[in-house]
Amino acid sequence: MSAMRLTRTYHFSAGHRLESAALSPDDNARVYGQCYRPHGHNYLVEVTVAGTVHPVTGMAADLEALDRAVDRLLLSRVDHHDLSSTVPALAGVVTTGENLARTFWEWLETELPPGQLRRVAVVETANNVFEYEGDGARGTP
Amino acid sequence: MTGGLVYATRKFTFSAAHRYWREEWSAEENARVFGALTVTHGHNYVLEVTVRGSADARTGMVMDLAELKRLVGDAVVARFDHADLNRDPVFAQGLVPTTENLVRAIWDLLAPKVGTDRLHRLRLWEDPTFQVEYFGP
Numbered sequence: 024m025s026a027m028r029l030t031r032t033y034h035f036s037a038g039h040r041l042e043s044a045a046l047s048p049d050d051n052a053r054v055y056g057q058c059y060r061p062h063g064h065n066y067l068v069e070v071t072v073a074g075t076v077h078p079v080t081g082m083a084a085d086l087e088a089l090d091r092a093v094d095r096l097l098l099s100r101v102d103h104h105d106l107s108s109t110v111p112a113l114a115g116v117v118t119t120g121e122n123l124a125r126t127f128w129e130w131l132e133t134e135l136p137p138g139q140l141r142r143v144a145v146v147e148t149a150n151n152v153f154e155y156e157g158d159g160a161r162g163t164p
Numbered sequence: 165m166t167g168g169l170v171y172a173t174r175k176f177t178f179s180a181a182h183r184y185w186r187e188e189w190s191a192e193e194n195a196r197v198f199g200a201l202t203v204t205h206g207h208n209y210v211l212e213v214t215v216r217g218s219a220d221a222r223t224g225m226v227m228d229l230a231e232l233k234r235l236v237g238d239a240v241v242a243r244f245d246h247a248d249l250n251r252d253p254v255f256a257q258g259l260v261p262t263t264e265n266l267v268r269a270i271w272d273l274l275a276p277k278v279g280t281d282r283l284h285r286l287r288l289w290e291d292p293t294f295q296v297e298y299f300g301p
Binding site: 026027028029030031032033082086087 | 184199260261262264268293295296297298
């Protein structure tokens with residue numbers, strides 16, 4: 024058995040602002056600070072899957088299938104959108120990096136081969152990375 | 165200071181050519197499975213080698229990184245830098261030089277020299293958008 028973790032990095036650009044419907048405007052401004060103002064990012068999304076190396080092809084995952092799934096389920100939904108207003112699947116979600124990582128995980132997990140997904144990381148800026156590895160703690164890989 | 169495990173990672177780079185091809189398959193089958201990768205092309209690979217251990221009480225080091233640099237340089241970089249991976253003995257018999265197979269080959273080269281007690285993880289970047297992590301068999 025040669026179990027491996029494979030990570031692909033994807034990019035999208037989107038606008039957002041952090042605003043919770045549960046908070047007053049004053050509290051939103053206080054809690055979220057400058058992120059309460061509409062702004063945007065060049066996001067990177069790192070998707071990590073696990074697999075064992077196929078003896079014939081030498082590949083542990085079908086990366087073209089992964090690319091297609093990520094494009095269809097994730098990038099096409101958010102690229103050049105306002106995450107806080109024009110993405111129906113994000114309605115009601117405060118678009119923090121934490122919530123995006125968990126939501127993207129949920130979007131991908133249902134359609135990837137069972138058990139393949141290991142990690143979704145949302146790189147909001149070079150300084151802020153949010154990683155989600157699902158509910159269950161797993162060992163490596 | 166008590167000594168917990170520390171993980172130290174050093175990066176290495178090498179540039180190499182490869183193509184994905186299985187001789188026993190038709191050209192059509194190769195193209196269907198491997199797509200554009202059937203044509204010889206190349207990458208600037210980045211290899212991250214992570215060793216683990218407790219920091220030595222006297223030196224404060226998990227491992228002498230100069231030694232690691234020499235071991236990886238001799239066993240991996242000198243072998244694969246500016247090489248055609250398909251012609252390397254590891255792949256010349258038909259093993260497809262995917263990132264997965266290459267990282268495993270590098271593990272097999274390094275494990276006896278670095279020691280499996282110290283060698284923790286290899287992360288091999290094929291390009292800035294794709295990397296494979298391997299923790300050993």
